[in-house]
Amino acid sequence: QITLKESGPTLVRPTQTLTLTCTFSGFSLNTNGVGVGWIRQPPGKAPEWLALIYWDDDKRYSPSLKSRLTISKDTFKNQVVLSLSNMDPVDTARYYCAHRDTPTRPFQNAFHIWGQGTMVTVSS
Amino acid sequence: DIQMTQSPSSVSASVGDRVTITCRASQDISKWLAWYQQKPGEAPKLLIYGASSLQSGVPSRFSGSGSGTDFTLTITNLQPEDFATYYCQQAKSSPPWTFGQGTKVDMK
Secondary structure, three states, X not given: OOEEEEEOOOEEOOOOOEEEEEEEEOOOOOOOOOEEEEEEEOOXXXXXXXXXXXXXXXXXXXXXXXXXXXXXXXXXXXXXEEEXXXXXXXXXXXEEEEEEOOOOOOOOOOOOEEOOOEEEEEOO | OOXXXXXXXXXXXXXXXXXXXXXXXXXXXXXOEEEXXXXXXXXXEEXXXXXXXXOOOOOOOXXXXXXXXXXXXXXXXXXXXXXXXXXXXXXXXXOOOEEXXXXXXXXX
């Protein structure tokens, strides 16, 4: 059974750097094709794709946030870490990590399993 | 960036109805499209990938179609547990990926 759980601060001050950890089980980030991504969702709004890291350490970022984002993995600890610098109140959102399975069928790209998310508020 | 536009933004329906939601991409994404269902207080749940492939465990009353820039999610015989918000997501082979703005299905 695949599970993911996000952890990190619930309150961040403006200009600070947010660091979130996704701890997962039921799969390995050493497995060919697997990826873990981060998505955020402000209250009452649509999800926003942030970043994705693949088994081979290939990293992809949202173009609009690329300068502020860093994603990394620790395959021994089964963790993926996301950092978002220079936080602003508009970054207030629920942050999710999610599993991207190894594609076995055509066009099988999606986030198959999501964590419960962690709410992050940016306020002074 | 590829923009995803969903319509309508909300739809009122009754149990047993057929509901259709559309999603349009700002450029050709072939069949690199996924649909998610989200209920209040929960994470999104994958329903369909590859525009029309049903994720394991998802009821067959959900179906998807389309390719290129125009896509459709159809729910036939709407059930009480289907009242939720639905999002499309373009998931081209090379990210970044983007979500639509959502369609809320509520009770008439």
